[in-house]
Amino acid sequence: MLRAFRLIAIIALLVLSGCASQPKVDERFVEALNAPYRLDAGDRLRVVVFEQPDLTNTYIVDAAGNLSMPLIGDVRARYLTTPELEQAITAQLRNGFLRNPSVSVQVDTYRPFFILGEVNQPGQYPYVAGLTAQTAVAVGGGFTARATRDMVRISRQYNGTIVEARIPIDHPIRPGDTIYVLERWF
Structure with missing residues (x-):
């Protein structure tokens, strides 16, 4: 009986640790952040x-x-x-x-950025140099009560394709990015 309990506890811990790990960020997303600025509509x-x-x-x-x-x-x-x-x-x-x-x-x-999801005032806002996901949330009126506060999902255009990644809240954003604040489960 004790052995079965230990096995269930280990499996539960493995499942929970898998949920807590950060998803792998697409390399194109990081390259887009470090690449020279590319012009687009709205600039x-x-x-x-x-x-x-x-x-x-x-x-x-x-x-x-x-x-x-x-x-x-x-x-x-x-x-x-x-x-x-x-x-x-x-x-x-x-x-x-x-x-x-x-x-x-x-x-x-610069062209504007967009913020959607669990923020008080979703919409389009002017980009300012040095903007992070956290300051973008502040520009969008702050988090709602149901918002995940440590990570956001960002869509970014890179070489004509859209790449998405979940990133920490202190990560920089670029003009034209779409920031989506996720809803927390609990």
Whole structure:
């Protein structure tokens, strides 16, 4: 009888320890966090074309992922870094418009992040550099009474695909991330 009780206790502990372990985080998720920032719809960019005040302006990457500029029209910006976009704009300006253009691109305002689930005010919010999942929850009005408070699920776009991971609450987030605060069981 004592032996059966010990066996049941060991099995119960193994099952509970399996529930408590962290799920394995997809490597693409971590790579996306450490990769250079890639532009997408909703990013507001400051484009400076030196000695060309009519071309220097603030532009928004549209839903199709393009930047629309005078003279050259639409320039594909989606998934490019700012140096790559500088090269693309320079190449199009050099193609019959300017002899030796010098272009600088900076992110003026990052695209928003989204927070859903067990927060008091789910929705879309502006991204601020240095944001963590915990500060994002605070921006979303804080946890509800049923929220899991130590971990969230984040969806992030990486190389054109969506990757998801459960991460600790102090983990940094990126522009365009969707944060989902989970409901606790007890």
